Amino acid sequence: MAAIGTDIEKAVSLLKNGELIAIPTETVYGLAANAYADDAVVKIFAAKDRPAFDPLIVHTHSVAAFSTIATNIPDKAYQLAEAFMPGPLTLILPKSPEIPLLVTSGNDSVGVRIPNHSLTLALLRALDFPLAAPSANPFGYVSPTTAQHVNQQLGQKIPYILDGGTCSVGIESTIIHVVNNEVEILRLGGLALEEIEAVIGEKIIKIKTSSSNPTAPGMLSSHYAPRKKVILGQIDALLADYKDAKVGILSFEKHYKEVPGNQQVQLSLSGNLQEAARNLFSALRHLDLQPIDLILTELVPDEGLGRAVNDRLRRAAH
Numbered sequence: 223m224a225a226i227g228t229d230i231e232k233a234v235s236l237l238k239n240g241e242l243i244a245i246p247t248e249t250v251y252g253l254a255a256n257a258y259a260d261d262a263v264v265k266i267f268a269a270k271d272r273p274a275f276d277p278l279i280v281h282t283h284s285v286a287a288f289s290t291i292a293t294n295i296p297d298k299a300y301q302l303a304e305a306f307m308p309g310p311l312t313l314i315l316p317k318s319p320e321i322p323l324l325v326t327s328g329n330d331s332v333g334v335r336i337p338n339h340s341l342t343l344a345l346l347r348a349l350d351f352p353l354a355a356p357s358a359n360p361f362g363y364v365s366p367t368t369a370q371h372v373n374q375q376l377g378q379k380i381p382y383i384l385d386g387g388t389c390s391v392g393i394e395s396t397i398i399h400v401v402n403n404e405v406e407i408l409r410l411g412g413l414a415l416e417e418i419e420a421v422i423g424e425k426i427i428k429i430k431t432s433s434s435n436p437t438a439p440g441m442l443s444s445h446y447a448p449r450k451k452v453i454l455g456q457i458d459a460l461l462a463d464y465k466d467a468k469v470g471i472l473s474f475e476k477h478y479k480e481v482p483g484n485q486q487v488q489l490s491l492s493g494n495l496q497e498a499a500r501n502l503f504s505a506l507r508h509l510d511l512q513p514i515d516l517i518l519t520e521l522v523p524d525e526g527l528g529r530a531v532n533d534r535l536r537r538a539a540h
């Protein structure tokens with residue numbers, strides 16, 4: 223198992239030696255390596271069993287440091303960066319020559335993000351290189367929102383996990399590409415569309431999150447999935463359909479008295495979508511460990527962070 227702690231100096235020295243470490247962010251934990259070092263980045267793909275066609279996001283500490291990662295940054299991208307970074311936003315930008323093609327899977331664009339977590343920001347400031355980091359889970363599985371989640375799945379493969387507690391947002395960053403001065407959403411995530419629209423002063427019409435979209439090769443229709451089969455629908459009707467199976471329930475706010483307490487999770491008893499996003503991945507992990515055959519679930523209201531929760535539920539059920 224990996225060592226777990228809050229020792230930034232240890233994290234710095236491992237990263238400088240080309241090792242991988244897990245880092246906390248406000249969205250999910252990341253599996254980080256020196257973004258400039260091919261031989262370190264290649265270890266990320268190996269540890270996650272991640273296909274080489276799925277590009278990595280590069281993490282840094284400030285908008286001022288973007289010039290070491292990207293070039294020709296559109297004004298609208300700067301406007302979004304100023305408004306929302308550090309925060310749960312990733313911008314797809316033209317890559318600078320220093321970023322290896324291994325990081326971007328051969329693309330001439332790069333995903334850039336400033337995570338809003340004090341420990342990881344301190345780490346990034348202590349380094350003289352940015353960090354390439356995907357979510358710290360085996361490819362296709364649910365993203366980790368605690369150091370323990372990372373340790374359970376990747377603990378054998380990495381020396382150190384920087385422990386920043388439970389992720390406060392709990393769902394991955396929203397990914398935006400500015401194309402011809404227009405904002406396109408490549409992944410729904412922890413920054414709500416409504417907040418983005420309020421800053422840019424217009425409605426976002428391009429939401430290109432399908433798996434057929436070549437600009438976001440990692441957005442496969444089956445992703446974020448537990449090992450157990452997930453069935454999405456009306457929970458009452460599903461309970462009747464599957465009355466002979468051992469079922470667990472992942473509901474938005476309602477408790478079901480016919481199902482044992484440890485085999486059901488309410489995402490938010492008060493119907494709060496931010497709380498639902500924060501609880502989603504740990505709920506899926508919990509249910510995955512229960513003695514059940516199926517996880518029955520339902521969509522949440524399709525607004526605010528509910529859109530990202532529904533996106534993940536659909537992929538988990540695919």
Ligand code: TXA
Binds near residue numbers: 312335356357394437
């Ligand atoms: O919140 C997050 O974004 C977390 C934390 C650790 O920062 N990271 C994360 O990384 O979710 P990952 O690798 O699990 O998901 C990144 C997604 C992938 O679907 C990938 O295809 C897309 O970002 N992506 C990365 N670079 C891209 C690029 N240049 N063009 C299009 N999509 C890109």
Ligand code: MG
Binds near residue numbers: 356357365
């Ligand atoms: Mg991921």
